[in-house]
Amino acid sequence: xxxxxxxxxxxxxxxxxxxxxxxxxxxxxxxxxxxxxxxxxxxxxxxxxxxxxxxxxxxxxxxxxxxxxxxxxxxxxxxxxxxxxxxxxxxxxxxxxxxxxxxxxxxxxxxxxxxxxxxxxxxxxxxxxxxxxxxxxxxxxxxxxxxxxxxxxxxxxxxxxxxxxxxxxxxxxxxxxxxxxxxxxxxxxxxxxxxxxxxxxxxxxxxxxxxxxxxxxxxxxxxxxxxxxxxxxxxxxxxxxxxxxxxxxxxxxxxxxxxxxxxxxxxxxxxxxxxxxxxxxxxxxxxxxxxxxxxxxxxxxxxxxxxxxxxxxxxxxxxxxxxxx
Amino acid sequence: xxxxxxxxxxxxxxxxxxxxxxxxxxxxxxxxxxxxxxxxxxxxxxxxxxxxxxxxxxxxxxxxxxxxxxxxxxxxxxxxxxxxxxxxxxxxxxxxxxxxxxxxxxxxxxxxxxxxxxxxxxxxxxxxxxxxxxxxxxxxxxxxxxxxxxxxxxxxxxxxxxxxxxxxxxxxxxxxxxxxxxxxxxxxx
Numbered sequence: 248x249x250x251x252x253x254x255x256x257x258x259x260x261x262x263x264x265x266x267x268x269x270x271x272x273x274x275x276x277x278x279x280x281x282x283x284x285x286x287x288x289x290x291x292x293x294x295x296x297x298x299x300x301x302x303x304x305x306x307x308x309x310x311x312x313x314x315x316x317x318x319x320x321x322x323x324x325x326x327x328x329x330x331x332x333x334x335x336x337x338x339x340x341x342x343x344x345x346x347x348x349x350x351x352x353x354x355x356x357x358x359x360x361x362x363x364x365x366x367x368x369x370x371x372x373x374x375x376x377x378x379x380x381x382x383x384x385x386x387x388x389x390x391x392x393x394x395x396x397x398x399x400x401x402x403x404x405x406x407x408x409x410x411x412x413x414x415x416x417x418x419x420x421x422x423x424x425x426x427x428x429x430x431x432x433x434x435x436x437x438x439x440x441x442x443x444x445x446x447x448x449x450x451x452x453x454x455x456x457x458x459x460x461x462x463x464x465x466x467x468x469x470x471x472x473x474x475x476x477x478x479x480x481x482x483x484x485x486x487x488x489x490x491x492x493x494x495x496x497x498x499x500x501x502x503x504x505x506x507x508x509x510x511x512x513x514x515x516x517x518x519x520x521x522x523x524x525x526x527x528x529x530x531x532x533x534x535x536x537x538x539x540x541x542x543x544x545x546x547x548x549x550x551x552x553x554x555x556x557x558x559x560x561x562x563x564x565x566x567x568x569x570x571x572x
Numbered sequence: 573x574x575x576x577x578x579x580x581x582x583x584x585x586x587x588x589x590x591x592x593x594x595x596x597x598x599x600x601x602x603x604x605x606x607x608x609x610x611x612x613x614x615x616x617x618x619x620x621x622x623x624x625x626x627x628x629x630x631x632x633x634x635x636x637x638x639x640x641x642x643x644x645x646x647x648x649x650x651x652x653x654x655x656x657x658x659x660x661x662x663x664x665x666x667x668x669x670x671x672x673x674x675x676x677x678x679x680x681x682x683x684x685x686x687x688x689x690x691x692x693x694x695x696x697x698x699x700x701x702x703x704x705x706x707x708x709x710x711x712x713x714x715x716x717x718x719x720x721x722x723x724x725x726x727x728x729x730x731x732x733x734x735x736x737x738x739x740x741x742x743x744x745x746x747x748x749x750x751x752x753x754x755x756x757x758x759x760x761x
């Protein structure tokens with residue numbers, strides 16, 4: 248019998264989701280952070296070469312134009328910040344083409360928030376508090392904070408900030424991932440992605456929240472370079488039980504620098520023959536008008552629900568994953 | 573042969589890797605939020621049976637392998653080769669011991685089994701999940717002893733040895749699971 252009309256998740260999972268949404272809203276209400284909504288359907292797209300967008304056709308005779316489903320609400324939220332919204336948060340859908348797997352559904356739910364005047368460490372405090380609220384009674388151990396460089400060295404013995412094709416290659420061969428040599432070539436960023444996702448991430452946050460900060464500069468398009476060490480950025484990633492949960496930045500506010508990074512990413516997309524992005528002019532203009540000093544973070548809510556319910560696959564927390572949508 | 577991209581990878585897909593035919597067991601999409609997407613794939617080499625893990629850049633592609641599983645009847649052993657036949661077409665194939673491997677311990681003349689063909693040549697032989705075979709050698713057990721723990725080894729007519737309960741006697745036909753090598757039940761003639 249065809250059961251595809253039924254939800255993929257159990258009904259308890261719907262209740263868990265509702266409870267988590269309620270707790271998040273209460274958490275931010277208590278802190279006077281404003282809930283906002285921004286469009287899912289936009290004229291511009293992100294330029295990140297690692298993210299693929301969905302293109303839709305908007306028909307308003309006689310016009311027919313392409314609109315894009317947003318891969319993250321970041322740009323629109325930054326426009327609100329530049330317009331003087333103050334600290335804001337949003338719970339919304341985001342869309343990433345071609346992403347499907349145990350931890351990925353092409354349509355998923357994001358919790359994203361921005362805090363005016365927050366440094367990255369202060370944002371990490373707030374993330375830790377929110378996770379403590381949501382995981383209350385789950386017996387999580389105290390949160391850990393460690394720099395990318397330290398954690399990378401701890402698990403691999405390699406320095407992520409000093410690229411040596413020979414050392415990285417020798418490590419890969421020694422650790423039975425020799426295919427990395429050909430796959431990564433002389434691309435430092437891909438080497439880091441490969442080694443980190445295979446040999447570091449699985450061990451992060453064993454029954455605890457692990458905050459990894461200070462990502463290498465070659466890995467972050469929207470974060471600020473660290474004031475003391477320009478080889479790293481003020482970026483943080485969250486892990487629990489080896490699952491990547493979210494990514495935050497001390498936000499880049501320099502419009503000229505942002506435009507330069509956009510153009511760099513667009514040229515990478517061209518080299519890789521990826522669909523041409525449409526640079527968000529409004530964001531560049533908003534940054535020119537002035538983005539206040541702030542930190543922001545996006546958390547994948549579905550993965551958070553996976554961890555809360557002990558689910559092995561994202562399908563276990565979605566009513567209708569893409570194959571049933 | 574068709575070419576498969578990583579996003580078409582799924583369990584059971586047969587692909588060529590390092591010039592050997594392989595089957596995908598598991599495919600995991602790994603993507604750091606801000607980084608390169610990979611597919612970490614568990615693969616069985618169909619020639620050696622070895623399972624390896626290999627990571628590909630998402631979007632990469634591999635050539636498919638012309639590998640099919642065909643149900644065949646096992647005919648006989650000529651000393652060097654074992655011979656198999658496809659029932660519908662009467663087409664016959666031969667495979668040496670290296671290819672038949674441990675399956676030979678369960679193969680009885682006229683029984684059906686699965687022969688994996690690569691480019692129309694036998695690559696591996698898998699016996700049926702359940703077989704019924706006579707016991708040719710086992711110690712006489714104590715009748716009436718039905719205690720769980722014990723059991724004794726029994727050699728079957730095809731050469732496999734399985735543990736059977738003490739009450740099962742030489743000459744009896746039993747049903748066994750070839751995947752685990754375990755006794756299931758006696759078979760009433």
